[in-house]
Amino acid sequence: MKKALLALLVLVVLAAAAAGGWYLRRERLVSEFATAPVTLPAQGVTLTVPTGTGPKTLARMLADAGIVTDPELLYLYIRREQAGPRLKAGEYLFEGTLTPAQVVEQLASGKVKLxxxxxxxxxxxxxxxxxxxxxxxxxxxxxxxxxxxxxxxxxxxxxxxxxxxxxxxxxxxxxxxxxxxxxxxxxxxxxxxxxxRKADAQRKSGVKLSLLETFTLASIVEKETGQPQERPRISCVFHNRLRQGIKLQTDPTVIYAMKLLRGVYSKNITRRDLETPHPYNTYTTAGLPPGPIASPGAAALQAALHPLECDDLFFVSRNDGTHIFCPTLECHEAAVRKWQVEFFRNKRRQQRTGGAH
Structure with a gap:
């Protein structure tokens, strides 16, 4: 009887040792698998994980897509790390060289494709x-x-x-x-x-524009210049004209008004356009138009609420994206002669002569 019990005990010990050895080998395999990098195609692999997908099904999906090499070892890794409840549904883009552990971490973080x-x-x-x-x-x-x-x-x-x-x-x-x-x-x-709200936090003392008026003025500033350094000064011109009751007379509003009237957008302005009454035509209507004429960026919003200190009432394009600013009508008329009348007269002359001087 004692011999039989001893033999049974030996068998149990051997079985436990074998099980322990198998467990250790499996853990080693899982660990080696989880840290073995897989290089994905240059364009990456996109995989959509439906809501309710279980770890075993997910492991098979990842293996079928070539993102991991062994679905069984991935499933064992997910179980070992107790990651199943953290895995999130969604559309994922897997790129570059990733280990299975990194793949699981991406799925757990919910870092979906954007x-x-x-x-x-x-x-x-x-x-x-x-x-x-x-x-x-x-x-x-x-x-x-x-x-x-x-x-x-x-x-x-x-x-x-x-x-x-x-x-x-x-x-x-x-x-x-x-x-x-x-x-x-x-x-x-x-x-x-x-x-x-960011621009409003830096609003200049004395600037009383409402939210809608701010976006309206900022949109005009945005359309008048692409030069960031000019925006606060152009805003100053418009603030000065508004304060003195002078019409803004800004071409982008005329273009917008004609678009509303005719249904066709055109950058070409005629004298008739300038004289056509419309709430958005700031040549015929005093003050700001009823609303914005385009989407302004942050710099234009800031300029609308924090204009530069200046005496200017006019600005004239130099035809290179920048402007000449003037505080008086005399200065403005001289700038128009130089940068509009004479500039385009010389340009037409050069075109006729093939650019010869």
């Missing part, structure tokens, strides 16, 4: 919406246009007017694949209001 687009400063709503529609998000242009035309939507997004014009902030954005047109437009409005 789709980016960039909107430059100074664009109108009708120019911005096609950028969103042609981006990798593939937003529906008709839906974007429907929301932009819905007079209730801008107010729900936080705009103090029934139009999105001027409030789709120019920036680079990143969204997940499932972002909706409403979410994207709302985010762009929120960014514009964020930048307004």
């Amino acid at each position: 789709y980016r687009f960039t909107v430059p400063e100074g664009l109108r709503v009708e120019e911005i919406l096609p950028i969103l529609a042609s981006s990798e998000l593939k937003l529906d242009l008709k839906e974007l246009e429907r929301l932009a035309a819905d007079r209730a939507f801008p107010r729900t997004a936080g705009v103090p007017t029934p139009s999105l014009e001027g409030f789709l902030y120019p920036d680079t954005y990143a969204f997940t694949r499932n972002a909706t047109a409403e979410q994207v437009l709302t985010k762009m409005v929120q960014r514009s209001l964020e930048e307004y």
